[in-house]
Amino acid sequence: MAIRLLQHRAPDGARSVIVAEGDRATIVPGVESVHALATRAIEAGQSLADAVRACGAGDSVDLAAELAAGHILSPIDHADPAHLVMAGTGLTHLGSAEGRDKMHREAAAVEKQTDSMRMFLEGVEGGKPAEGQVGQQPEWFYKGDGSQLVAPGDALTMPAFTQDGGEEPELAGIYLIGPDGTPFRLGLCLANEFSDHVTERHNYLWLAHSKLRQASLGPELYVGDIPDHVEGASRIVRDGKTLWEKPFLSGEANMSHTLANLEHHHFKYALFRRPGDIHVHFFGTATLSFTDGVRTQEGDVFEIEAAPFTLPLRNPLARAEGAADAVTTVKAL
Structure with missing residues (x-):
């Protein structure tokens, strides 16, 4: 099943990655950006989806509410x-x-x-x-x-x-x-x-x-x-x-x-x-x-x-x- 990745920034500035499968969306623990997650996958010889699964599942997220609140970033960016x-x-x-x-x-x-x-x-x-x-x-x-x-x-x-x-x-x-x-x-x-x-x-x-x-x-x-x-x-x-x-x-x-x-x-x-x-x-x-x-x-x-x-x-x-x-x-x- 395909997954969807999103980038989130909390009101305090803390960043995280969200993974969505169907109607369920959760935080990807220990990852602050899709760039970092993809870099990790390449280094490990994994697919991006496998790298996400290896991180486990964090807290659930209401995507529509977070988007409406302005907490969703572009799904990709670079520090530079x-x-x-x-x-x-x-x-x-x-x-x-x-x-x-x-x-x-x-x-x-x-x-x-x-x-x-x-x-x-x-x-x-x-x-x-x-x-x-x-x-x-x-x-x-x-x-x-x-x-x-x-x-x-x-x-x-x-x-x-x-x-x-x-x-x-x-x-x-x-x-x-x-x-x-x-x-x-x-x-x-x-x-x-x-x-x-x-x-x-x-x-x-x-x-x-x-x-x-x-x-x-x-x-x-x-x-x-x-x-x-x-x-x-x-x-x-x-x-x-x-x-x-x-x-x-x-x-x-x-x-x-x-x-x-x-x-x-x-x-x-x-x-x-x-x-x-x-x-x-x-x-x-x-x-x-x-x-x-x-x-x-x-x-x-x-x-x-x-x-x-x-x-x-x-x-x-x-x-x-x-x-x-x-x-x-x-x-x-």
């Missing part, structure tokens, strides 16, 4: 945020090219096939290679380090200069690099890969700029066999009422790439196999409120939920203080 890498791949889901292609066609006002559509179709053709073979390279982007990771319930904050703050409901893979450089997948999380779609629409070569934003992970790290089909809902709540809602699909049955292919094309770079580093890799989405004409506002709340995760991911939208046209200066030494 510079050693947590957030990156992702786009145009990976069946149907995911539609919104991007529409944006680019409107910008270019031409009928020829866009670069996004070409990349999507190449993924459909070669994104699911036979085992042991290398498949088509996907689109890839960098989001930031651990300082950009926002806990469940906390605000996703747009920079003062940004054009837009839009949700991207998806799955993210969580990885720890072992002592010999081997990437270990710890599990999957629900995620909001927050982006600036107005900036991207202006020119798709600004995609890199549009992705340098915060992101949030759902409360639970799912540890177990990877589900082939994940179906959930993404919504925006404004002033207590649902402004927009749409189902979203993920899992390999709904993707043009295998997870193994996406993982290969990320971890093939030696700089992403530095021992001790944590990687959060976003696998992409096909559902955006932006493509339905929604413009978000400060105070809107993003809500994402999907089985096999039992807790939703909610984040309000905020904007950083400061002048939108403020110039960042550099001093010469």
Whole structure:
């Protein structure tokens, strides 16, 4: 049976790890972080689930109550945020090219096939290679380090200069690099890969700029066999009422790439196999409120939920203080 791991911080600041199986959730004794637990599992040659079981069971926890109280942290973090890498791949889901292609066609006002559509179709053709073979390279982007990771319930904050703050409901893979450089997948999380779609629409070569934003992970790290089909809902709540809602699909049955292919094309770079580093890799989405004409506002709340995760991911939208046209200066030494 799959387990779900959560990170908890008590009012006095003490940290702990929670394991949930079905409706039962308990403290994992003697462990303060998922990072520490995974490091222990790698050193012992155990699976992550076996490392949890070896710790025994502690006190029971009411997950919904602890989440509502703001005691649940992101399910993964690093003591040094510079050693947590957030990156992702786009145009990976069946149907995911539609919104991007529409944006680019409107910008270019031409009928020829866009670069996004070409990349999507190449993924459909070669994104699911036979085992042991290398498949088509996907689109890839960098989001930031651990300082950009926002806990469940906390605000996703747009920079003062940004054009837009839009949700991207998806799955993210969580990885720890072992002592010999081997990437270990710890599990999957629900995620909001927050982006600036107005900036991207202006020119798709600004995609890199549009992705340098915060992101949030759902409360639970799912540890177990990877589900082939994940179906959930993404919504925006404004002033207590649902402004927009749409189902979203993920899992390999709904993707043009295998997870193994996406993982290969990320971890093939030696700089992403530095021992001790944590990687959060976003696998992409096909559902955006932006493509339905929604413009978000400060105070809107993003809500994402999907089985096999039992807790939703909610984040309000905020904007950083400061002048939108403020110039960042550099001093010469």
